[in-house]
Amino acid sequence: MKILLVKPYPELLVAKRLQEGFLHLEPLELEIVAGGVSREDEVFILDLSIESNPLEFFLNELVRISPDMVGFSGYSTNVDVIKKLAKMVRNYDQYIITCVGGVHATLLPQDYAVDQIDIIVRGEGGTVIKEMLRRFKKGETLHYDNRALSPKDPDFEAKTKLAPPVYPSVEEIPRPRRYLVQRSKYFCVWTSSQSGKLDTMFPRVASLRTSIGCAFSCSFCVIPFLMHGKYLQRSPIDVADEIAAISEEHIYFVDDEMFLNPERVARIAELLIERCIKKKYISWARSDTIVKYPEVFRIWKKAGLELIYVGLESMDKIRLDEYSKRTDVETNGKAIEILKQLGITLHATFIVHPDFTRDDFKRxxxxxxxxxxxxxxxxxxxxxxxxxxxxxxxxIFICDPYRFYDCMHSVLPTRLPLKRFYQHFGRLNSLALRSNPIRVNKIKIPLKDLYRAITGGTKYIFSLYNIYKDYLTDKRW
Ligand code: B12
Ligand code: SF4
Known part of the structure; x- marks a missing residue:
């Protein structure tokens, strides 16, 4: 059997500019799904987000590969594109099985109840595809319990109302088949350097997941709805083994919250040090975790952790409470200090509220x-x-809340007129770019990288200032 797995392309300019200029990660979700396909079957991954002419490329590959099954992955913002691609598959050959999985299929499977989609997968996909292929070969229906749904199943409606399935145990989830993608295409901007220079600011990067889920429930976050508070953790040895097998020197941890269990993460770092696995890492961490377990971050620094994304969200107590973040301004400040002392570069992320006034932006x-x-x-x-x-x-949504769900376009009414709002938003981002460590610490980088950083950054900022124009293309506007 031939299985083709497809990652859709972004439609909005800001998303394209972000991935051209700053980071573009491998489709780990599809590599893991591919891991569930048995060796006697053939599996291919198409990442349409790296193609300049994705529709033409997709059609050509569809004809060339002539698959028996096509599987799509996507976030909420990709729903329409996935339906369009599935229709192309149907028009090309009505006997190809089409299925869709990923975050949106898990949250709202009913949105994919269209003629051109046969199976909607909720939750973890590597284990589900394995079972679906087994069923196919036995001549059984592909849909089963609430993990693989068929819109034609008389119980479909009822099943969509059930909570998303709990993930299988981490040991059952297959390892990603990383070699199925063009690895040279994936990078992440790197601004951290101990020596004052970098060979490149855009190193190739591999993604890796050590845990799934999160114990918190911030009001703006979707993870509590996907995982229901479950936190699944891979064993330190398993993680260290996977890292050791990766060829890239730079690794981006895509966990929702990697550091919640200090013993586990500290052990991973110890293993990396003991086994002399020398790589550089980026991860996310909560500010309160950094404050609570600074020694864990010290050992991780030794193991190669160079950059940490911290969702500071706001430096205003009222907002932090509104977001149910369960941290406070003081903790945010302490975490920043600890990272400074440890020499780990901070990547702070803030939430801009649609209610923002000029003064809020200035603050x-x-x-x-x-x-x-x-x-x-x-x-x-x-x-x-x-x-x-x-x-x-x-x-009260002011635009299509799927297509524009990129956390850049406000889907809620803004207090300031949209044009003004995005002038401030663009300015804020431009200021932030100028505060980055490469510029401030005068880190030496190759000239071509400097050129790439300036052009990428300028195009990105320009696209932010112009976000307000995108609303004119929306049918609701
Ligand atoms: C890393 C990451 C990114 C990376 C990109 C990753 C990539 N591969 O391109 C970066 C930082 C660039 C990014 C950007 C964005 N992200 Co993001 N990101 C994540 C994060 C933290 C991890 C994703 C990941 O790699 N998971 C690991 C994989 C292995 O797990 P998985 O995706 O769940 O896949 C499994 C199953 O879903 C299933 N499955 C998935 N696909 C398929 C397909 C088939 C056929 C089958 C059978 C099964 C299946 O099996 C997989 C294997 O177990 C998630 C959080 C999360 N838990 O999802 C947010 C998340 C997916 N991102 C989100 C958002 C909103 C965005 C942005 C739109 C906005 C923003 N500014 O952040 C942008 C847009 C990016 C784009 N390309 O359009 C939201 C999506 C919410 C939603 N309703 O869609 C999430 C859930 C974060 C959140 N807490 O809200 N993101
Ligand atoms: S801590 Fe992070 S992953 Fe967990 S709910 Fe909050 S934002 Fe989501």
Missing amino acids: LEKEVKGLCPAEVTFTVLSPSPGTTSWYDNKK
Whole structure:
């Protein structure tokens, strides 16, 4: 059997500019799904997000490979593109099985109940594809329990109302088949250097997941709806083995919250040190975790952790409480200090609220200047489809809440007129770019990287200033 797995392309300019200029990660989700396909079957991955002409490329590959099954992955923002691609498959050959998985399929499977999609997979996909292929070969139906749904199943509606399935145990989840993608295409901007220079600012990077889920439930986050508070952890040995087998020197941990269990993460770092696995790492961590377990980050620094994304979200107590972040301004400040002392570069992320006034933007600009040198990025508070706050706000969305769900386009009404809002948003991002460690610490980088950073950064900022124009292309506007 031939299985073709497809990652859709981004439609909005900001998303394209982000991945051209700053980071573009491998489709780990599809590599893991591919891991569930038996060796007697053939599996291919198409990452349409790296193609300049994705539709033409997709059609050509569809004809060339002539698969028996096509599987799509996607976030909420990709729903329409996935339906379009599935229709192309149907028009090409009505006997090809089409299936879709990923975050949105898990949250709102009913959105994929269209003629061109046969199976909707909820939750972990590597184990599900294995079972689906086994069933196919036995001539059984491909849909089963609430993990693989068929819109044609009389119980479909009822099954969509069930909570997403709990992930299988981590040992059952297959390892990613990384070699199925063009590895040279994936990179992440790197601004951390101990020596004052970098061979490249855009190193190749591999993604790796050591845990799934999170014990917290911040009001703006979708993870509680996907994982229901479950936190699944891979064993330190398993993680260290996978890292050792990766050829890239730089690794991006894509865990929702990697550091919640200090013993486990400390042991991973110890193993990396003991086994002399020398790589550089980026991860996310909560500010309170950094404050609670500074020694864990010290050992991770030794193991190669160079950059940490911290969701500071706000330096305002009222906002932090509103977001149910369960941290406070003081803790944010302490975490920043600890990272400075340890020599780990901070990547701070803040939430821009649609309610922001000119003064709120100015206050945040001041915070950014205070953090310098650091990487700083921003998202606009946007309720994710399928969450309580999405249903609560359904009546007031100002645009298509799927297509524009990129946490950059406000889907909620803004207090400032949109053009003004995005002028401030663009300015904020531009200020943040100028505060980055490469510039502030005068880190030496190759000239071609400097050129790439300036052009990529300028194009990105330009696209942010112009976000307000995208609303004109929306049918609701
Ligand atoms: C790393 C990451 C990124 C990376 C990109 C990763 C990539 N591969 O391109 C970066 C930092 C660039 C990024 C950007 C964005 N991200 Co992001 N990201 C994540 C994060 C933290 C991990 C994703 C990951 O790699 N998971 C590991 C894989 C292995 O797990 P998985 O995706 O769940 O896949 C499994 C199953 O879903 C299933 N499955 C998946 N696909 C398929 C397909 C088939 C056929 C089958 C059978 C099964 C199946 O099997 C997989 C294997 O176990 C998630 C959080 C999360 N838990 O999902 C957020 C998350 C996916 N991102 C999110 C968002 C909103 C974005 C942005 C739109 C906004 C932003 N500014 O951050 C942008 C847009 C990017 C884009 N390309 O369009 C949201 C999506 C919410 C939603 N409703 O869609 C999430 C859930 C974060 C959150 N807490 O809200 N992101
Ligand atoms: S934002 Fe981070 S800490 Fe909060 S629920 Fe989501 S993953 Fe957990």
